[in-house]
Amino acid sequence: MALNGIVFIEPAPVDYLIMFLLVSDVVLGRLKYWNMNLVGLTLFLFVGSTFGSILVATDVVRAFHFELITLYLIGSWLFFVGFFNTYGERGFKVVFAGWTVGAAVTSLVGVVQYLGIMDICADLLLWGDRVRGLFKDPNVFGPFLIPILLYNVYNMEQYQSLLKRGVSFLVVLVTGAGLIFSFSRGAWLAAAISFSIFIGIRSINIHKRALLRMLMVFLLVVVLVGGILTYLTSELNHISEVLYSRARLQPYDYTQRIPMELTALRLGVHNVFGIGPGNLETVYGIAAQNLFLRILTESGWIALVVFLTFLSMTVWRSCRHALGPTGSVWQQITLASLCGIIAESLVIDTLHWRHLWILLAIAWTGQRNSGRPDRSCISVRSDCRRSGQENGIRTLRTYT
Numbered sequence: 573m574a575l576n577g578i579v580f581i582e583p584a585p586v587d588y589l590i591m592f593l594l595v596s597d598v599v600l601g602r603l604k605y606w607n608m609n610l611v612g613l614t615l616f617l618f619v620g621s622t623f624g625s626i627l628v629a630t631d632v633v634r635a636f637h638f639e640l641i642t643l644y645l646i647g648s649w650l651f652f653v654g655f656f657n658t659y660g661e662r663g664f665k666v667v668f669a670g671w672t673v674g675a676a677v678t679s680l681v682g683v684v685q686y687l688g689i690m691d692i693c694a695d696l697l698l699w700g701d702r703v704r705g706l707f708k709d710p711n712v713f714g715p716f717l718i719p720i721l722l723y724n725v726y727n728m729e730q731y732q733s734l735l736k737r738g739v740s741f742l743v744v745l746v747t748g749a750g751l752i753f754s755f756s757r758g759a760w761l762a763a764a765i766s767f768s769i770f771i772g773i774r775s776i777n778i779h780k781r782a783l784l785r786m787l788m789v790f791l792l793v794v795v796l797v798g799g800i801l802t803y804l805t806s807e808l809n810h811i812s813e814v815l816y817s818r819a820r821l822q823p824y825d826y827t828q829r830i831p832m833e834l835t836a837l838r839l840g841v842h843n844v845f846g847i848g849p850g851n852l853e854t855v856y857g858i859a860a861q862n863l864f865l866r867i868l869t870e871s872g873w874i875a876l877v878v879f880l881t882f883l884s885m886t887v888w889r890s891c892r893h894a895l896g897p898t899g900s901v902w903q904q905i906t907l908a909s910l911c912g913i914i915a916e917s918l919v920i921d922t923l924h925w926r927h928l929w930i931l932l933a934i935a936w937t938g939q940r941n942s943g944r945p946d947r948s949c950i951s952v953r954s955d956c957r958r959s960g961q962e963n964g965i966r967t968l969r970t971y972t
Contacts, residue, residue: 575670575674576716576926576927577671577674577677578674578706579712580706580707590648593651594648594650604657604658605654608936611882611936614878615649615882617878619646621872621874621878622846622849622875625871626849629848630851631855635848635849639850642849648930649929649930649932649933651933653936668720671719671720671927672720672723675717675743675747676720678706678713679705679751681705682698682706683749683753685698685703702754702814703750710754710755711754711759713759714759715913716925718763719927721747721767725789725790725793726786726901727740728740728793729786741793744793745796748793755815757818758919761915762913762916766909766912770908771787773895836865837865839856840868840869840872843872845872845873846871847870848870849870850870862918863918863920863921866923883914886910889935890910890935893935902937903934903935906931907935913928
């Protein structure tokens with residue numbers, strides 16, 4: 573999963589790895605799948621409807637290329653569902669550990685280049701005045717870091733070892749800087765939503781002391797990152813200028829984005845079966861800035877309804893796992909991150925984001941393999957049981 577942070581070329585190294593593992597599983601049949609009939613049928617209908625739209629595509633070559641990428645990502649979703657179902661807690665730890673390494677490394681080299689600490693390769697790591705790390709687009713790089721920020725904030729609250737807490741804090745600091753310096757408004761929105769939901773979920777089940785500890789950790793991170801950002805903006809004028817510019821609506825929002833989306837919407841309304849995958853850019857010169865609008869316009873009404881059904885089922889399943897008796901932190905991170913990405917999908921096309929399909933896969937992990945219950949959740953239930961036992965003893969003494 574560390575390779576997931578190196579995606580400035582297509583196909584990326586992680587794509588070759590996942591395709592190899594997926595083919596290996598087809599041959600060896602090592603991975604396990606449970607209760608996949610309904611979601612499998614939903615994705616089959618989605619693929620069928622998107623393939624059907626190729627028949628009406630103007631640029632058929634582009635349509636096939638775009639559809640193959642979608643098929644690969646659905647295949648990666650299938651692989652990760654089987655992987656997490658088979659290896660459970662150990663599988664989650666392996667994936668998130670690799671994801672953490674990839675996020676930290678790509679953020680570190682990008683931030684170091686951006687601040688001028690070391691000249692590595694500006695053309696590769698920067699996109700104008702914005703950090704993109706080892707990604708092609710800062711608008712993908714920023715959201716990629718959010719699940720790791722949540723994961724390491726959780727680790728800072730859970731770890732007893734000062735060394736492990738320190739490592740998690742450094743990861744939060746580096747990836748937080750990467751998120752900020754990506755200057756992606758969509759990523760900032762997704763981060764705000766994800767952190768709010770994550771704290772809300774944690775507050776439902778965990779012990780009050782654990783919740784207070786987590787809030788203190790979160791506040792510490794915000795204060796330190798805010799302080800560092802304030803210092804940098806005061807010392808480096810170009811950062812404050814870019815930050816001020818990106819924090820407000822851009823001229824192209826009025827002159828390009830909104831007119832393009834209205835044109836795409838009209839195309840979607842008048843073409844029931846779509847205009848063909850990937851044809852918005854090549855045929856009409858329109859950049860899809862909305863996931864749902866892209867599916868509607870390019871793949872048709874049926875594809876949009878089926879995809880919304882799949883997405884709704886996934887969020888509902890993630891809610892059950894995150895808020896249920898197990899209180900799995902993996903599912904809590906997944907639910908919070910998914911909600912952030914769904915909100916961001918209203919302003920950017922996220923269909924081909926690799927990490928989106930990993931999160932979608934975690935939500936479909938079987939209940940028995942969603943991860944072990946969080947210790948903070950266990951403490952709440954233990955306190956309730958202990959309180960009930962004590963009340964029972966007092967009642968018994970009263971009657972005797």
